[in-house]
Amino acid sequence: xxxxSSGVDIDAGNDFVNKIKPFVKxxxxxxxxxxxxxxxxxxxxxxxxxxxxxxxxxxSTDGVGTKLKVAIETGKFDTVGIDLVAMCVNDLIVxxxxxxxxxxxxxxxxxxxxxxxxxVKGIAAGCREADVALLxxxxxxxxGMYSDKDFDLxxxxxxxxxxxxxxxxxxxxxxxIVFGLPSTGFHSNGYSLLRxxxxxxxxxxxxxxxxxxxxxxxLLEPTKIYVKDAMEILNSGINIKGMAHITGGxxxxxxxxxxxxxxGADIYRDKIPxxxxxxxxxxxxxxxxxxLYRVLNMGIGMVMVVDYADYExxxxxxxxxxxxxxxxxxxxxxxxxxxxxxxF
Numbered sequence: 001x002x003x004x005s006s007g008v009d010i011d012a013g014n015d016f017v018n019k020i021k022p023f024v025k026x027x028x029x030x031x032x033x034x035x036x037x038x039x040x041x042x043x044x045x046x047x048x049x050x051x052x053x054x055x056x057x058x059x060s061t062d063g064v065g066t067k068l069k070v071a072i073e074t075g076k077f078d079t080v081g082i083d084l085v086a087m088c089v090n091d092l093i094v095x096x097x098x099x100x101x102x103x104x105x106x107x108x109x110x111x112x113x114x115x116x117x118x119x120v121k122g123i124a125a126g127c128r129e130a131d132v133a134l135l136x137x138x139x140x141x142x143x144g145m146y147s148d149k150d151f152d153l154x155x156x157x158x159x160x161x162x163x164x165x166x167x168x169x170x171x172x173x174x175x176x177i178v179f180g181l182p183s184t185g186f187h188s189n190g191y192s193l194l195r196x197x198x199x200x201x202x203x204x205x206x207x208x209x210x211x212x213x214x215x216x217x218x219l220l221e222p223t224k225i226y227v228k229d230a231m232e233i234l235n236s237g238i239n240i241k242g243m244a245h246i247t248g249g250x251x252x253x254x255x256x257x258x259x260x261x262x263x264g265a266d267i268y269r270d271k272i273p274x275x276x277x278x279x280x281x282x283x284x285x286x287x288x289x290x291x292l293y294r295v296l297n298m299g300i301g302m303v304m305v306v307d308y309a310d311y312e313x314x315x316x317x318x319x320x321x322x323x324x325x326x327x328x329x330x331x332x333x334x335x336x337x338x339x340x341x342x343x344f
Contacts, residue, residue: 007143012111016139019117023124027134031100041135043101045160054163058097061156062087066191067219072149074205074216077115080153081122082129083188086223087247088157089130090302093230094243094258096167097159102127104137108151111141119153122222130227132157167234169242169258175308176241178255178265178329183301185277187223189248190295194219197284210276218277226302229323238314239307246297253294255303255337264334269341271328272299290342305331 003010021036031044049055064083071080081104089099104123106116116139127134146152186194198205198215205216234240242258255265278299285292292298304325306314318325338344 007110008141009111012113013139013141016111016113016116019113020120023117023121024134024137027102027124027127027132029133032133032135041101041103043133043135043158045100048098048100048160052160052162056161056163056166058092058095058159058161059157060088060091061154062091063152063154064188066195067186067188068151068153069195070191070205070216070219072151074214074220075115076216076220077118078122079220079222081119081124082126082222082225084123084153084155085126085130085132085157086225087188088155089126089132089159090223090226090245092157092159093227093234094167094245095161096165096234096240096243097161098231099130099132099157099159099227101133101135101158102130103135103156105140105154105156106137106151107140107142107146107153109141109143109146109148111139112149116151119151123155126222126225129225167240167243169305170260172241172258172260172263172305172331174263174331174333176331177306177308177311177314177327178267178331179304179306179314179325180246180272180300180328181226181229181302181304181323181325182224182273183246183275183297183299184224185221185275186219187247187297187301189297191219193295194281197281201284209280218280221277224301230302232321232323233304233314233317236317238310238317240304241307242305244303246300246303248295250292250294250296250298251300251303251339252290252337258305259331262333262335264332264336264338265329266332266334266344267329267337267339269339271326273326275299290339293339293342300326300328303328 209215209218244254
């Protein structure tokens with residue numbers, strides 16, 4: 001008996017590392033010294049720190065959830081890595097941090113080099129989009145822990161922010177304006193509900209969603225990475241008082257996380273862009289609509305609360321810089337988040 005016969009193939013692991021090295025290298029920049037494959041990754045923060053008065057490191061971790069089941073069942077693995085990066089770096093920008101580097105953890109029952117290489121290729125693509133270095137990672141082959149083709153992903157991102165410029169929502173007040181940056185679809189939340197609705201309605205992932213796109217492909221549309229747009233906005237001088245990444249919990253649970261006591265928000269449903277994927281799911285769903293807004297992003301992936309005094313300047317900035325955002329609501333004294341047509 002040897003290690004391979006017990007389910008762990010060291011040679012396959014080495015082949016996998018060699019296959020993904022070009023993807024990893026494509027994310028590296030001048031701040032990353034050394035070679036790939038060491039026991040730890042290094043990132044030179046001297047130049048970055050020198051530009052910040054009171055630098056603080058900021059970190060986040062997340063996964064992709066059961067969206068991975070869609071990838072497994074469709075055999076399409078090239079986008080979930082983008083999701084992994086997006087879920088982490090989008091959290092980092094909420095307090096105003098600039099993402100610097102990323103690490104990943106991939107665990108599987110049996111290492112499929114081709115499929116998992118596609119996953120890492122997606123992670124690298126996400127890192128390039130977010131302008132972060134893929135500093136390291138771990139691939140664990142664990143027979144008996146996962147069944148058949150199952151695997152799981154976890155991501156870890158680190159960024160930097162000036163202590164004096166942290167965006168925490170503490171100065172949000174009544175009449176400030178709520179803007180929403182559109183999502184690309186369901187992003188990486190609510191997939192247990194989505195998969196159940198689709199399968200119980202008699203559809204398969206291979207069925208056509210719209211011409212040229214299957215339901216599975218629609219579900220695997222990668223999470224939008226908001227780093228570039230957010231950094232442009234935050235560097236513009238416009239007073240962004242608060243930001244919320246609309247993930248699990250939707251509007252109802254994510255917006256309150258940035259609101260000071262005594263404030264709430266009214267969100268106008270008719271101002272949110274209508275997406276075909278959500279209209280499709282609404283037709284399959286028979287429960288209360290409020291639940292959808294508590295589980296899914298419903299077309300808005302990032303919320304920004306803008307100082308009322310900067311309202312006109314912000315709209316002009318968006319237009320000039322071709323950044324897509326919608327005015328979807330306002331801050332109130334209602335002490336709760338309400339959605340028009342659902343709550344009032």
